[in-house]
Amino acid sequence: MTPRIRTIAIGAAAAAAAAAGGYALGGPALAAYALLSTSLCGAAAVLWRQARRAEARQTRRDADLARLAEQVASLSQGLDRQHRSHEKSLRRLGERVGALGERIDLVPGETRRLALEGDRTAEIAAVLDDVRDGVASFPAKTRRLVREWNRMVYAEIEDLTALYRDIEPDRALPPLHGWAAGPDLARYLYRRVVEDGRTRVLECGSGSTTVVLAYALKSVGRGHVHALEHDPRFAEATRAMLKERGLDQWATVLDAPLTDVEVEGAPWRWYDPAVLPAAPIDLLLVDGPPGTTGPQARYPALPVLVDRLAEDAVVVLDDTRRDDEHRIGERWAERFEGWSLRSLPHDHGTIVLSREPKPEF
Ligand SMILES: C[S@@+](CC[C@H](N)C(=O)[O-])C[C@H]1O[C@@H](n2cnc3c(N)ncnc32)[C@H](O)[C@@H]1O
Secondary structure (H helix, E strand, C coil): CCHHHHHHHHHHHHHHHHHHHHHHHHHHHHHHHHHHHHHHHHHHHHHHHHHHHHHHHHHHHHHHHHHHHHHHHHHHHHHHHHHHHHHHHHHHHHHHHHHHHHHHHHHHHHHHHHHHHCCHHHHHHHHHHHHHHHHHHHHHHHHHHHHHHHHHHHHHHHHHHHHHHHHCCCCCCCCCCCCCCCHHHHHHHHHHHHCCCCCEEEEECCCHHHHHHHHHHHHHCCCEEEEEECCHHHHHHHHHHHHCCCCHHHEEEEECCEEEEEECCEEEEEECHHHCCCCCEEEEEECCCCHHHCCCCCCCHHHHHHHHEEEEEEEEEECCCCHHHHHHHHHHHHHCCCEEEEEECCCCCEEEEEECCCCCC
16 A cells, blocks of 8 residues: 555544544534544645655755755866966976977077088978977967866856756756767757747757756747657667656657668668658757767758758757868758858857848848
């Protein structure tokens, strides 16, 4: 017997006993009075218990959020420390390179002096000049790279914190690094649903973004995300992430094995088109199949799906810092007339394609 059924049974038995006692002592009027007061007491006890549970849930949630805030604060402090230590190392490196530069400075003069012996030495001197300039520019270039890296990490922390604030999840969000999209892209997708009302979503490649998109759809109260997944293990893993967050109603992971697909007259390995949902799409995320399955593995997405896209659909391509994916974005923009391309400065690189607005007459 479940605890709920046991509670109801005990309550019913108590009410029946009170009514029977009341009847024996004072007839039907006292029986009705006893039944009513016992039921009221029972209802009050149930409400009190529910309130206690809700309070406990809220306390757990507050504790999770406080833990997250502590983690973000300690991450920021760590970054500050790293930043200072990088600066110190760079200064030391700059001094050493400067000293080296002074010694290298002597070499071209010396070589030129030897150039009297033949033309080749003059060429060597010019090469050495270039080497010296290259070495001299090294600390400034490294400083620029470190600054860029720091900016990126801070931006990721900002996006992750904002996502937690927007979603207020009951448990931690799934990983947003490594194989998964970063917090920058995850937040961009969340906003496309919540701010633009794009609720008919298709994803090529399931994972953490499926969960974030499902949260977004839950928050607007309509729509669905379908995620194509070629690997049954990862399909199951994504389903589990959705289930443990109570999001199954907002997302479906479709088992879509890679199969031979003909695209623009050429053979390709891509998701089995037979499993594609019929509904039109207004947000398409292209984040699979993985590049390990073949060159330009994600190219077929637009040729295969273009006829299923709503007029105002946006197509989001992840990982465009990699040459292969960047080329795919450019190839789509060249091949599909009327589509324009925008690059977003995300950590992994993101390209967004949308149809240009029609000219007004
Ligand atoms: C580039 S990942 C991105 C998946 C998803 N759009 C995201 O950002 O979370 C693409 C592929 O990674 C694989 N994948 C999914 N879950 C994974 C996991 N937990 N660990 C490793 N790989 C996973 C899947 O095969 C998926 O198609």
